[in-house]
Amino acid sequence: MQSLPGKHGVVAYPARMSKPLEITIVDSHTEGEPTRVVIAGAPALAGRTVQDMATDLAAHHDWFRSAVVCEPRGNEVLVGALLVPSADPTCATGVIYFNSAGLLGMCGHGTIGVVRTLAHLGQLAPGPVRLETPVGVVEAQISGANEGIEVANVRSFVHRAGMTLRLDDGRTVHGDIAWGGNGFFLCEDHGEAIELSNLPALNQVACAIQRALERDGLSMVNSYPVDHVELLGPPRAPGNHGRSFVYCPGGAYDRSPCGTGTSAKLACLEAHG
Incomplete structure (x- = not known):
């Protein structure tokens, strides 16, 4: 690994790769804010829960967050959403949110973006869906292909x-x-x-x-x-x-x-x- 200084500390990047890293993403737009959903190409994360995996992402793979949402491929407005396995069998997936500064606990517009993206890919049907985030499970309701998406957040x-x-x-x-x-x-x-x-x-x-x-x-x-x-x-x-x-x-x-x-x-x- 090689370490490069950045605005928010030192970010470690892989020094060499045997081949270019391919990351599959889908960009969406929600009421003014973009969401970039990572479908494939992320490093394997350690941990059982989404919170555990978020901790591992921040500690050992912050270069990936930076590569996905920071310039030249992204910008400070973009929110990334990394799909990961969920330990909760009632959840369709786990998701870790992040921006140009670091990880986020939850993201309302990002959740709408994730659900709409998965529906667009044919992985979710209209109806209720649950997602595990680092701060708890959130619920969404898909009204239809061209209708709204409602989100029930974690306890506030x-x-x-x-x-x-x-x-x-x-x-x-x-x-x-x-x-x-x-x-x-x-x-x-x-x-x-x-x-x-x-x-x-x-x-x-x-x-x-x-x-x-x-x-x-x-x-x-x-x-x-x-x-x-x-x-x-x-x-x-x-x-x-x-x-x-x-x-x-x-x-x-x-x-x-x-x-x-x-x-x-x-x-x-x-x-x-």
């Missing part, structure tokens, strides 16, 4: 409510730390307009919140990182209840509504009555 909950954070620039923000399959800090008093034209400022304040969480020792939910920041604001359309911006690990913003972020937000709404 508020980890710490009413947190106060002092940012590097001196301002203070408040919010909740919640779990929706990934760890989130959800904040309303960030002072920024939730508009596409305001992306630089939104990215800046979300990054500052992440730094403050790490500085104050608040960057974990149980054993998982709080690696997403969700900035909330008033709705643009009168029939809606709110508007949000989700900052993802690696510095990209979510182009979709963010399934795990929506789950975390619903947990906060329920907790606050």
Whole structure:
């Protein structure tokens, strides 16, 4: 193996291969976000559960994650989904999600992409389906070939409510730390307009919140990182209840509504009555 330094540490790549590595993928698109499903060509992963295999992927095969979703073959917006065997006989498959920064616990748009891809390949029929992820089993319902797909996520909950954070620039923000399959800090008093034209400022304040969480020792939910920041604001359309911006690990913003972020937000709404 040879090790090459990267933005997020050292990534180990195979020094030599007897032949070019062939990876079979299917790309899909879900409400603004792409998913790249790995059908074949992945290294064999050690472990019985999907969580075990995800740990092995991160520890010993991170070069594969990088090769699938990072430039020049991918980009920071792309989410990868590696299909693996499931130890749960009620599940159609196991799946490990990842992006340009590392592994993800769950991914809402990615789950829709996986289910739609497997249906497109003739491996799933309309009806219910269960998938094992590193953070638990999720359920989906396929309505038809050209209809919607519903996803029932893992249990979501508020980890710490009413947190106060002092940012590097001196301002203070408040919010909740919640779990929706990934760890989130959800904040309303960030002072920024939730508009596409305001992306630089939104990215800046979300990054500052992440730094403050790490500085104050608040960057974990149980054993998982709080690696997403969700900035909330008033709705643009009168029939809606709110508007949000989700900052993802690696510095990209979510182009979709963010399934795990929506789950975390619903947990906060329920907790606050």
